[in-house]
Amino acid sequence: MINIDQKVAEHVCSGDSELSKDILLSSKPLVLRGLADSWPLVTAEKTSHAAFLAKLTEYHSGEPVVIYEGLAEEDNRVFYNKDLTGFNFQPAQCDFSAFCNRLVEHKKLLYMGSTMVDRWFPKLRSENPISLTGIDPLVSLWLGNQSRIAAHCDFPQNLAVVVAGNRRFTLFPPDQLENLYIGPLDYTPAGQAISLVDFHAPDFSTYPRFEEALKNAVVAELAPGDGIIIPSMWWHHVEGLSQVNGLVNYWWRTSPGYLGNPMLALKLAMLSIGQLPEAQKQAWRSHFEHFVFNNSDEHLAHIPRPQQGIAGGIDETQARQLRAELLNKLNR
Template sequence: MNGDNATSIFRTNYVLPVIHNATKEIFLNDVYPKRKPVILRGIDIGPCREKWSVDHLRKYGGDKEVKIHVSTTPQMDFLKKNFVYRSLPFSSFVQRAAEERHSEFFLSEEEHYYLRALGDDPRKDIADIHHQFPELAADIHLPEFYEPSRFYSSVFRIASPGVQLWTHYDVMDNLLIQVNGSKRVVLFSPREVENLYLNGDKSEVIDVDNPDLERFPKFPEAERHEGVLEPGDILFIPALWFHNVISLEFGVAVNVFWKHLSPNLYDHKDTYGNKDPQPAARATQILDRALKTLEELPPEYRDFYARRLVTRIQTKAYMKKDDSVT
């Protein structure tokens, strides 16, 4: 399907499919094997949809200190760090995040906030809403569309209106449960790596709707998958799918991550759940050493053997274009 984006520069823009009233069996049999993002609508996520007003969140979330992102612009850039980290009592943070203009602020009256809840000790503890916010967690039903033994984390997220998060991928499958507020999501397949201008696990393209075509000429070639999450919607994001998220309103959401690969492939010291699987990390280290070795050659030789390496990787490791992703 050809995109009808206002800028008309993008090759293809797919609308995310919506599946109503999916059961665990439907998810596991009809959705999960396809390894593509879908919006699940009509699933009971508990009384949080009605309860989690600003006042309720402030009252039952408590005054524990939370570390937040604060920026003068709604487009947050993790690579250039156009935000600062600050701490606030949770109740104060919620009040500020819901405001358009602030009487108390760190940088400006119109600053924007984003919370990605951490474990009690971020160096050791994995985020789990049941541990960090037990009274609020009692209001939400997290769909167990996975084996409970594979559960990794449940991450509480709150954002000011307009906040846009950088495009990145995660190494685990996850469900993004949108409780309050609507959210626009733009996703890209793992096969679009060459068009996304990666720096680590993040794209350097911050404005996905109006990219700098001089810096990122191949970006419009990336196939986009786009949709809007309404309160109560759940977005299935398969591992390695790049996603860019824009909060159209004050938004409250919870991510549930689980280990869909063999547990021994993950870094057991990874409390954030964002480190590449260990074989991939080792392969990257080996490649870095190979590139360092090529620097010993004159430019034309370095170019030749680098191209041979790329061709060999494509031949040995790439999936065929028509292969299904499993």
């Protein structure tokens, strides 16, 4: 098990406090102690796991849920099999009450991944409210036993609230990508590329740069009612420390949705640029630096503002036109 001394910064919340923009848009991880202490879900959990699961069942729509069950008792990671040709779990549809009954004593990995709250638990948000003024997040619920989610990053800004059990978050800045040994982009256990390093038993001979990543890591342990801001693109490994662990996630973009997901741009660049001759790749690097990563207005000062086109900024109309152009050309 890795040992990390540097802790995530903390902010103590009062029961009725509204989260400021500075908190919600924090560029570094931030623990929000006591954020959801007054939630009925958290109050029930502080009585017992059984009371928590009973309260959660009250919110459930009755629709079956998708769960993941581990294939090997000794590994509670949501991960690949040994040769990365498959996964170490199998998915199944399950009655939610039956899943809860199994959860309290199951030894292998048992896990309900990102499940949309508004569809499967429609009363949860109204009875466990949080003030996120000006933000319309996507809200999901995670529920499992002592499962481990390998380090990964998400494009949206993320507020995660622990509602059952204790969780350990280990986080790395975006620039640690190279030191985390990321697996395949197009074949992943849960939609996002993950670190292949086992945080419980890191193999430094196979993954030597992981030692450098650990020098830049921060860690936080959260109890029921605590929240944490995970900024966009920060890598995070999440571990459930209790037999029953529940987490509510709030995801939102800080840019308009019509601008699309940057991961699509990365994959398209890999398709169209990644296998060019080296001299051509370096030429395209200059284009990206000039047109994408240059935050100065000076590089376009020689073009009248109305004629700068997409280089000068993209509104919703331009985004739709550009998307249609790209789709048309990609489908040829």
